[in-house]
Amino acid sequence: MIQTEIKSLEDALHESILLAKHKQTAQMLSITDTIDKIDPITFFNHAKEMQGERVFWTSPFDQFYLVGVGEAFALSAHASLKRFEQIEQKWKQMLSEVIMFNPHQVAGTGPIAMGGFSFDPSKQRTALWKDFETSQFRIPAYLLTIEKGKYYLTINLVVCPEDHPQQLLYEIETNKQLLLNRTTPLANGPTIKTKHEIEPLKWKEMVSKATEEIKNGYADKIVLAREMQVTFERKTDVAPILDNLIKTQTNSYVFAFENSQSCFLGATPERLVRVHDQQLLSTCLAGTAPRGDTREEDEQIGLELLNDVKNREEHEFVVQMIHEAISSSCEDIQVPNQPVLYPLKNLQHLYTPVKAVLKREYTIIDIVKRLHPTPALGGLPREKSLAFIRENELLDRGWYGAPIGWFDPHQNGEFAVAIRSALINGKKASLFAGCGVVKESEPEAEYQETNIKFTPMLSVLGGAS
Structure with a gap:
């Protein structure tokens, strides 16, 4: 995990692309900053217009929220007795290589993993759970964190040596505009x-x-x-x-x-x-x-x-x-x-x-x-x-x-x-x-x-x- 002193998203993108070119392989970047107040359900609802699945989590005890959109990195494990160790090993490997800018150091910000494990990997799987792996975690591409009344947005992305910073910056700003600046009423609940x-x-x-x-x-x-x-x-x-x-x-x-x-x-x-x-x-x-x-x-x-x-x-x-x-x-x-x-x-x-x-x-x-x-x-x-x-x-x-x-x-x-x-x-x-x-x-x-x-x-x- 490389902690940096980058002051802007554009600078972070430039540095990550340079490192990717040097290594001749993709490089993961994570950058966190504070944002204005936004309702977590509104954020989740807006995200349905973007590519990628959503994740949502809130704790009842401290008004803590996590809302993730898309996937920058995936952690999965085979259905074996070592699945917990596999997830831990892949997580540590990812952290050792990521460039992270997060001056806030608040729990639940940065490149966090969200997901879960199946109840029993030895049980015969059925078609009901075909979309879920036995052990699966996602580092969201966009992550809203609400903690102690403060709001944070983490952007996690993988850049490649051939990427152009201005193009990535445009895509990110477009997605942020969609997630943070529009108001859309909720649909009616199901019957x-x-x-x-x-x-x-x-x-x-x-x-x-x-x-x-x-x-x-x-x-x-x-x-x-x-x-x-x-x-x-x-x-x-x-x-x-x-x-x-x-x-x-x-x-x-x-x-x-x-x-x-x-x-x-x-x-x-x-x-x-x-x-x-x-x-x-x-x-x-x-x-x-x-x-x-x-x-x-x-x-x-x-x-x-x-x-x-x-x-x-x-x-x-x-x-x-x-x-x-x-x-x-x-x-x-x-x-x-x-x-x-x-x-x-x-x-x-x-x-x-x-x-x-x-x-x-x-x-x-x-x-x-x-x-x-x-x-x-x-x-x-x-x-x-x-x-x-x-x-x-x-x-x-x-x-x-x-x-x-x-x-x-x-x-x-x-x-x-x-x-x-x-x-x-x-x-x-x-x-x-x-x-x-x-x-x-x-x-x-x-x-x-x-x-x-x-x-x-x-x-x-x-x-x-």
Whole structure:
């Protein structure tokens, strides 16, 4: 990574082209500067008129936004047990060669990587996830970062020895004009035409089978997911869906990743891990109940959740696993003794934060590798629960239930678990929901829990209130 003192984009382009000519190979440039205030959904919406897919990320805790357009550089890995290491190696190689001008040094600026991993690379892939690789990250060509009320635009591009700086400058300024200076109203949100649950009776039979296996000592917990397919009246526009998710799911990460004709999006309340200045935060979010219609009913449901044996057992599985997973790579680990309630619009969960200091020799990708999948999405023990899911589950999870997020050149980053989500392709979408099966589980109760978990996405897709 070459830090420069370039004062203008034109100077940066000149220097990068000269270096590309000297090396006789393409050279990546990243330049960041402050910009005037712009709404992130407006930026995302304008970007649909440009070439290249879009990515969107916002954290509910600090009004932090990342909106990416296009692709300057791609990181991908083969579906193997070494996929995390492959991504890390390619990232470090890219950083060693990039010319970067970023006087602000703000987390989430510069040549950051945005993307995710599939839930289980050993699961047989289906056509549903054909547009998504098992491990895939994108360094956006244009990146809007909003952090602590300040706005930054990073331009990442690859220049070639034969490129002309004035032509590149013209293209960049044209794109900036499109992204930053026009006001376009959002299209109307979608309306669901049909809904179809994928084999609910077979899914309940699978829950019964898992319960029997657990009672026989095969595992302590197995998380099972199912799919609902919907169709729309017309091809779906993503921007109004994201806008609605931000307004309604205020305690959730809102994300979108476009690949080819598909877009995976959602509002997940479940952080996997955050690292900022070596301070690590992971959270356990396991154990679920609906919200009440009145304050009194809501408090009563929450109290019952806090004292429910099945949900507390599920929750404790995840807390113990997180602590064990980070123990060798972290110092000063802090875990509260009891969970608290974490309220969402449609649901409430048991919640325990885990804090620590990440050792300098480790990265956020190291932690993601150790944590995924947590018992909240896979089960316990990990390998046995994954084997049961792989053999019996009725869907290809793809990126559902998997780590999605971002990381930057300065060891900052954040990953969430991609639940409460949908994969949209034109006039169709697949929604996903899951639940933890333990020895006390009843198929009908677990089925109803997944129905509740479909609600956040159905509500913004025009199919539920």
